[in-house]
Structure formats: structure tokens, C-alpha cells
Amino acid sequence: MSDNRIGERLKNGLLIENPTFVMMLGMCPTLAVTTSGINGLGMGLSTTIVLTMSNLIISLLRNVIPDRVRMPAFIVVVASFVTIVQFLVQGFVPSLYAALGIYIPLIVVNCIILGRAESFASKNPIIPSTFDGIGMGLGFTCSLTVIGCVRELLGSGKIFNMVILPSDIYTPITIFVLAPGAFFVLSVLVAVMNVVRKKMDAKGKPLAAPVGCLADGCAGCSMANSCTGKLTADKKGGE
Amino acid sequence: MGLFNVTSSPHVREKTDTQRIMLYVILSLLPAACFGVYNFGIKALVLIVVSIITCVCSEWLYNHIVHKKQTITDLSAVVTGLLLALNLPSSLPWWMAVLGGAFAIFVVKCVFGGLGQNFMNPALGGRCFLMISFTGAMTNFSAFDGFTGATPLASIKAGESVDVMKMLIGTIPGTIGETSVVCLLLGAIFLLVTGVIDLKIPASYIITFSVFAMLFGGHGFDSAYLVSQLCGGGLMLGGFFMATDYVTAPITPNGKILYGIALGILTGVFRIFGASAEGVSYAIIFSNLLVPLIERVTVPPAFGIVKVKKGGDAS
Numbered sequence A: 001m002s003d004n005r006i007g008e009r010l011k012n013g014l015l016i017e018n019p020t021f022v023m024m025l026g027m028c029p030t031l032a033v034t035t036s037g038i039n040g041l042g043m044g045l046s047t048t049i050v051l052t053m054s055n056l057i058i059s060l061l062r063n064v065i066p067d068r069v070r071m072p073a074f075i076v077v078v079a080s081f082v083t084i085v086q087f088l089v090q091g092f093v094p095s096l097y098a099a100l101g102i103y104i105p106l107i108v109v110n111c112i113i114l115g116r117a118e119s120f121a122s123k124n125p126i127i128p129s130t131f132d133g134i135g136m137g138l139g140f141t142c143s144l145t146v147i148g149c150v151r152e153l154l155g156s157g158k159i160f161n162m163v164i165l166p167s168d169i170y171t172p173i174t175i176f177v178l179a180p181g182a183f184f185v186l187s188v189l190v191a192v193m194n195v196v197r198k199k200m201d202a203k204g205k206p207l208a209a210p211v212g213c214l215a216d217g218c219a220g221c222s223m224a225n226s227c228t229g230k231l232t233a234d235k236k237g238g239e
Numbered sequence B: 001m002g003l004f005n006v007t008s009s010p011h012v013r014e015k016t017d018t019q020r021i022m023l024y025v026i027l028s029l030l031p032a033a034c035f036g037v038y039n040f041g042i043k044a045l046v047l048i049v050v051s052i053i054t055c056v057c058s059e060w061l062y063n064h065i066v067h068k069k070q071t072i073t074d075l076s077a078v079v080t081g082l083l084l085a086l087n088l089p090s091s092l093p094w095w096m097a098v099l100g101g102a103f104a105i106f107v108v109k110c111v112f113g114g115l116g117q118n119f120m121n122p123a124l125g126g127r128c129f130l131m132i133s134f135t136g137a138m139t140n141f142s143a144f145d146g147f148t149g150a151t152p153l154a155s156i157k158a159g160e161s162v163d164v165m166k167m168l169i170g171t172i173p174g175t176i177g178e179t180s181v182v183c184l185l186l187g188a189i190f191l192l193v194t195g196v197i198d199l200k201i202p203a204s205y206i207i208t209f210s211v212f213a214m215l216f217g218g219h220g221f222d223s224a225y226l227v228s229q230l231c232g233g234g235l236m237l238g239g240f241f242m243a244t245d246y247v248t249a250p251i252t253p254n255g256k257i258l259y260g261i262a263l264g265i266l267t268g269v270f271r272i273f274g275a276s277a278e279g280v281s282y283a284i285i286f287s288n289l290l291v292p293l294i295e296r297v298t299v300p301p302a303f304g305i306v307k308v309k310k311g312g313d314a315s
Helices: A006-016 A027-032 A037-059 A067-093 A094-103 A105-109 A111-121 A128-155 A180-201 A230-238 B018-040 B042-065 B076-088 B094-110 B122-133 B152-157 B162-167 B181-193 B200-216 B223-232 B235-242 B253-273 B281-299
Strands: none
Touching: A006 B253, A027 A094, A027 A128, A027 A180, A037 A067, A037 A105, A037 A111, A037 A128, A037 B223, A037 B253, A067 A111, A067 B042, A094 A105, A105 A111, A105 A180, A111 A128, A128 A180, B018 B042, B018 B181, B018 B235, B042 B076, B042 B162, B042 B281, B076 B094, B094 B122, B094 B152, B094 B235, B122 B281, B152 B223, B152 B253, B162 B181, B162 B223, B181 B235, B200 B223, B200 B235, B200 B253, B223 B235, B235 B281, B253 B281
């Protein structure tokens, strides 16, 4: 179980199975709230907290939760933490709360969280699960912040509300802070990520670890819910 | 290509190729472009040249980067650049035209596979990109004498009267290529006579839009209102030159009529009920997206087959 080391889990979340750029999970908040760097960062950190805490609790309860009702059980755990985070954000950063709006409650149904609960936390001990949550959350946060910064820079000439490109030398391309811009930026960044991946493969230092079922891992697999986990176990044993 | 090949059908081939069709389209747009330059001065010429150069260079660059066969000699990029420029106001900074041209070619045309694969008219995609990005600059219309004013369509929307004669000739504010109805119709007739475009789409478009404007425009059968709606804005330019784009229009005969009706209704909705005075470009790109559906429901039965299940394409 070499991939259960803490560093391995963090690297996995940030790079190898980056939820946004590699697994294309959680697209709804990714596209909707990344109108600025700060919004992306806020959304990412909120998700990270929920992801870490729910991974921790679900991992703790993994032998208690009956297999047949695991989905409702996961949802209850996730929803509790989302409610906590929602109140915290509303209380301490009301401007962020206003900007994120409905997308904070919607963290409950974020596929990254359920995906990690299902494919990792419910099968692994507490420490790796917690760090899996942190790694995945940070991967999500980095992706959202990068998308947000690019969109904010192109769309309004600022990064984190600091003017980088003054309006007398740069005319903001408004489309980037509107919905179409999210798709443009995301697709270009995913393309860049794939180019980097290919370059690394060509150099003999593959960024993505060889996996058994799907190149994307279980969370990206449509069969993840009905999968017995046998192949996953093989994959883990194989590494 | 020889006319007599030992191959399966079709046995008789026309000599017309993409390049020739594109050349005809360019020729047919020249009167409108020349009038635009006459009307708006040297800035319009600069925009047209910059836009065409950008589109051709973008296509060359893309093909070069992804190691595809160079396709710039089919002139389709020139047509895209020209159409895009004709859709821009003459006061637009030149670098915005560069951005729009690059967007049209890279994003709308090339990443989907180049000419024949793009689901949306590249020139209009570029225009709408600029429209959303730089709304202020894109709606800053200056007239032929440097006077900045409302377009006739905006005046109609505001309830003012317009000079229909001026709209026919084209000495009005607007984008570079849309103002002169006479020049546009001249080009359209050339395309119709040479058989490059089919009357079905423009005719059903204009008829549907007229009926819609009469029903919902609030002016009844007022012919002056109707003519000014038809001659104003990009309806003539869009209807004859951009809605009829081979790639993004349906190929089935009934589909073309259906497509024209969709265009007419959408343009009417956008113009009469929408917030802005103009709606042709959005109507066309929206209808472009409907084309696969339209083609699916209007497949004509193949010759000799009574019941066609799927995919029988008679054209």
C-alpha cells in the first residue's frame, strides 16, 4: 500500500488525479463560480474542508455503515459539514457567501466528495483518507484558483482584485468573466495539462500512474457504484 | 478532374470547387465592401484588410501547428475575414478585429476540424465573441460623415421615423457592410444567378420575418415600417451571405425552408421583444445549432424507396 503514504496522497490529489483537469469532476462549480481568483479560492477551500472532514468521518465509520445504505449515510455526513461551512462562510465572509450563492449548499452533491468517499475513504484507514481529502481538495482549489485568476486577468485586468493590467493599456475582454469564458479557459488549461502529461510520458517520467480500470481511477468510472472493488484492490496491490 | 471516370456514381461532375465558390462569394461581397469603404473611409478598409489577413494567417498557423494539409488556398478564410469585417463598425480598434478573426478561425472553425466541420458560421462566431466582449466598441456606430449616431433600427426601436431611401442606398450609420441594401442585393443576385446560393433560405427567412414583424411589430401592415425593418441592420447581409453558408445551413430542400422560418422567427423575437435593436447574428448562430435536428426531420425519401428509416440522403 505504498500509495497510502501521506505525500503520495497529496501528490495524487494535486497532480495525478487532479479532480478538475484530469478527472473532469465537479464541473458545475468549476465553471460557475470561477469569475475571479478569490471566488475560485473560496469555493476550493470550502470544498477542501468538507472533503477532508467527510473523508475522515466516513473512514472512521467505514466498518459501521452497512453497504446497502452507504450512499444516504455518506450524504448525511457530507451535508452536515456543508451546513457548517455554509454558516461559517455566511458569518465571517459575507461577500464570498454572496458571490458563491447556491454553489455552497451544492457542495453536498459535488461528485468529487462522493467520489472520494465511495472510492477511497470507505475502504481505507483514517490517516490516508484524511490526507486524500486534503490532497484532492487542494488539487480542486489550485485548479479553481488558476481558472479564476486567468478569467479575472483577461476579463477585468485584475488578479485577486489587484490591478495588473491598467485600463489605459488593456481593454478587458468581458466574455471571460461571463459563462462562455469559463469553457474557453477550462478547455485551454486541460489541453495544456494534456500536453505536459504527454511530454512527461515521452521523457519516461509518466505523470499518471498506470491504473487498472480506467485511466481516471474509480471516481471517474461510471461503474464505481456497482464495482466490487476487486480491480481497484488489484491496482493498489500492483503498485 | 476528368468528366468521365470509371467509378461508381455520381458520373457527371461539375467543375465547380470550393475555391471557385468562395471566389464568387468574395466577388459578390465586393460591392458592399467598396461601398463600406466609400461610406466610412480608410478605417473601414484597414479593418477589412486586417480581418482578412488575420483569418488567413490563423488558418495557416493552425494547420502548421497541428501538421495538417494547408487549406488556405480554398479562400474560405478570406471569406470569413471579409464577412467578419463587414459585420464590424468602422470605429472598432484594429486589434479587436484581429482578436475576432483569430477566434473565428481557431475556436469556431479549426478546432472542430476546419471547413466543413464547423457547426457555426465562423464569421458570426467571431462577431458575437466581440459583441459580448466589447459591447461598447461594437455598438459605437459612426456614420459616413464622422457623425456618431443611432442606427436606423435603434431609431425605430425608440419610436422615431427613419429615411427609407437613405437605408436603401446605405448612407446611414451601421457596420461596414450592412448599410447598403442596393449593393448587397447586387451581390445576392450575382450569387443567385451563378447558382452559388439557393433562394429557399433567404426567401423563407425574409417572408417569415415580414409576417412576424407585421403581426407583432405593433405597426400593423405599415409598409414603411416593414421596409425599414427589412433594410435595416444585418438582415440582408445575414440572410443572403451568412445564413446560406454551405457548412452551417441544412442541405435538405425542406430543411432549408424550415431553417429560414426559424431564422425569421428568431430575428423577429430578438428585434421586437429583445433588449437590443439587432438580432440577426444571434438568430443565425442559434439556427446553426438547430441544423442537425432540422436535417434529421427533413430527410427526403430516396428515389424508389417508399419508406426511409434513417440516413437516406438524396442530395
